[in-house]
Amino acid sequence: EIVLTQSPGTLSLSPGERATLSCRASQTITYYSLAWYQHKPDQPPRLLIYGTSSRASGIPDRFSGGGSGTHFTLTISRLEPEDFAVYYCQQYEDSPPGVTFGGGTKVEI
């Protein structure tokens, strides 16, 4: 099973600043297998990015994803007040079929 390690655990920033979140995989994963989610308290998670860099429907362009191999990043170009949340990376495997999530990064003010 592929293990995803997210860093940092907590990111303390101010509105308007740039946030860069890291997700490292224990082995190489394909570009189409990596996604990012935003999770706020008392709400279900929201898909932000899939296939490493494709934005999901309705996601603002200040969110961007990149990376390859074992290192992937989520960048929020200019933090808005509503962006303070926990972010999870997720990977999908074909063989054997499965899904794993990282431990999460909390972006706080």
Add this chain to the structure above:
Amino acid sequence: QIQLVQSGSEVKKPGASVKVSCKASGYNFNKYAILWVRQAPGQSLEWMGWINTVNGNTEYSQKFQDRVTITTDTSASTSYMELSSLRSDDTSVYYCARGLTIFGPHYFASWGQGTLITVSS
């Protein structure tokens, strides 16, 4: 508007089973997979399994393989997740989600509101 509406919170005793429902609306139920994940208090998300809504094929996480069953009632656009032999560490919020496609790669594109299952004696 895509909606996934889950059944309400439940309290169960250790050893019991629970069945959570997930009713979909606003899209063609047979064109997208349904996936299930859970989140224990203070923990990350944990994938449990998914179901192909066309042919009923399922894949389960090895961790839950012996205890979880995911089914669908296509006539009601509803998926069900049943977890048996409940333990206290099964206390979690359980989510269903619609995939981006019927096949992989599987991403959780639209989510239900979550169902809190508490296991306590």
